[in-house]
Amino acid sequence: MMVKASALHVFAITRMKVFVVVSLSITWWFASILPHYRPTIQANLSARLDEALQKLPSIKVDWDTGGSNPRDAYNASKVALLIEHRPLPHLVPQILHMISVVPADWRFLFIGSNKSVLSVGRAYATKHQQVIGKLDLMVLPEPWEIDQKEKVFRLLTDQRFYDEFLPGVEWLLRYESDSIMCANSDTSLNDWLHWSWVGAPRTPDDRFSGNGGLSLRRVSTIRRILGFQKRYNDTEAEDEWFGKRVYILPGAKVASGSDEAFAVEDVYIDNAMGYHVRNGGKELADTVWQEQERRHKIFDYCPELSMIMDMKLEQERCPGDNRQGAIIPTAQDEDARRQRIAEAARLAGETEAIRKAQEAEAWRKAEESEARRKAEEAEAKRKAEEAEAEKAAVHYFALSVSQAVATGPCV
Secondary structure (H helix, E strand, O other): OHHHHHHHHHOOOOHHHHHHHHHHHHHHHHHHHHHHHHHHHHHHHHHHHHHHHHHOOOOOOOOOOOOOOHHHHOOOOEEEEEEEOOOOOOHHHHHHHHHHHOOOOOEEEEEEOHHHHHHHHOOHHHHHHHHOOOEEEEOOOOOOOOOOHHHHHHHHOOHHHHHHHOOOOOEEEEEOOOEEEOOOOOOOHHHHOOOOEEEEOOOOOOOOOOEEEEEEEEHHHHHHHHOOOOOOOOOOOHHHHHHHHHOOOOOOOEOOOOOOOOEEOOOOOOOOOEEEOHHHHOOOOHHHHOOHHHHHHHHHHOHHHHHOOOOOOHHHOOOOEOOOOOEOOOHHHHHHHHHHHHHHHHHHHHHHHHHHHHHHHHHHHHHHHHHHHHHHHHHHHHHHHHHHHHHHHHHHHHHHHHHHHHOOOOO
């Protein structure tokens, strides 16, 4: 009975078996008619492919297999140098702007820490500049350090730095993270190559206009100085140290005064090559930046300054700002100031009255204490006198009795 039931179950018609039979029938049918339509399908696909290929632009790739160095397209004797260990957010746009305004034959070198080099190097624009040989990013090996200004001064006054990292360089444009060159300048950087050192003057009649925040230097002049003198550590800044020696170096040509200035820092000059704003604009010279009209003139001429300065919106201006670096109180400020003065005077009067009342109360308590002390002393004196009188009376009485006994009548 069990065998018979199993055989009936095998031949039973189910939905799954019907689906399988129908699927196989359709597949066989498609397989039988496919050879008849295959030429049509192939012709259609071929036509579509040809149409797509006609719409593609023609491209010719010229592979350079000669192994040439992309740096060879630039002048190896001209280098723009930026040294910055902090990963500042404006470094990438600053470097790209400097690349755009400096003559095309110059190469750029950025020396930083691991963080700052990573921050600059991850931008696609700087990666492109590296690929074409325009920009190099470098982290100096030990024992070189750049995390402090003094260490940067030691680096720039060390002969080995120029021998190891700037071989073959004759002109060095040194700029810092708070300096910028202006695109509107009519003067090219290459127009200054005949100078030994040019920078920004510190005074209008400065005999050495060579402030190093934005300066152009001849490395051969630097090597001449470092060949016979060495800077002591923790002394003056490197640009000041070099300046005192370049100025008197035979054959060296240095800029002096504002007429031969290369950049603006403490002395204003029209149409300067660039600006150096100390500490990102937090230490500006009043002789340059105090007047509002001049500030507008500077930013109209060199709008790139907003890239490196700590700028604020006009709506963030403080109330009463006279746009000359001072705050002038408004009428409301004056009323508030007078109210504060009156309130302070009132509080001072109340405090003085309380002080005087406290002093009077203390004086009264002191007088009462003194009177009480004197009364206590008088009472003690009176009691002492009474006790002395009583003692004298007892003594007198005892003496009288003893005398009476001694001189009494005979029995």
